[in-house]
Amino acid sequence: MEIVVTRLTCPACTAPSLEFNTEGILTCPYCGTSIIGEAQVCSACGHLNPQYAEQCLECGEPLTVIARVVLRHGNAARNPAFLERARGQAAGLQADDVRASRERMDRFREMDRLRLTDEAKAYARQQVRDRQLLIASASALGILVIVILIGLLAALLRLPSR
Structure with a gap:
C-alpha cells in the first residue's frame, strides 16, 4: 500500500506529490529523486528544502x-x-x-x-x-x-x- 504525500513537492523536478517506497523513503514518482534525511517543508508552498535552508528554495518563504x-x-x-x-x-x-x-x-x-x-x-x-x-x-x-x-x-x- 503506497501512501501519497500530496502537500510536498519534489525538490528536483517540483512534481506535485511524493510517495513512500518499500523502504519507507520518500521518493518522487516522476524523476525518482529520494528524500533521505531530515528536510524542511515550506508551510507556504509545500516544497521540500534541505535541513540547513533558511528560506524556501521554491517561493522564498522564511523557514x-x-x-x-x-x-x-x-x-x-x-x-x-x-x-x-x-x-x-x-x-x-x-x-x-x-x-x-x-x-x-x-x-x-x-x-x-x-x-x-x-x-x-x-x-x-x-x-x-x-x-x-x-x-x-x-x-x-x-x-x-x-x-x-x-x-x-x-x-x-x-x-x-x-
Whole structure:
C-alpha cells in the first residue's frame, strides 16, 4: 500500500506529490529523486528544502526564526551585530515555543485527567442506580410472590373438604 504525500513537492523536478517506497523513503514518482534525511517543508508552498535552508528554495518563504527576523527587518538585518542579536533572540523564541508547547500538553493532560475522573464518578453513580434498581426489582418480585402464595393459601382454605 503506497501512501501519497500530496502537500510536498519534489525538490528536483517540483512534481506535485511524493510517495513512500518499500523502504519507507520518500521518493518522487516522476524523476525518482529520494528524500533521505531530515528536510524542511515550506508551510507556504509545500516544497521540500534541505535541513540547513533558511528560506524556501521554491517561493522564498522564511523557514527559520532567524530568516523571519531578517525578512522582517530588511537591510538592518544584514548587520552582523543585528544577526548575532537575532540568533540570541531565536534561541529565546524557541525556548518560549518549547515552554508553551509543554504548558499546552500539561493543560491537555489535566483536561484528560479531569475527564477520566468525571467518567469514573459517573460510572460509580450508575452502579449505585443499578444496585438500587436491582433491589427495588427484587423487592417487588418478592412481594408479588408473597401475594400469590397468600392467594393460593386462601384458595386452598376455602376449598370444601371431602
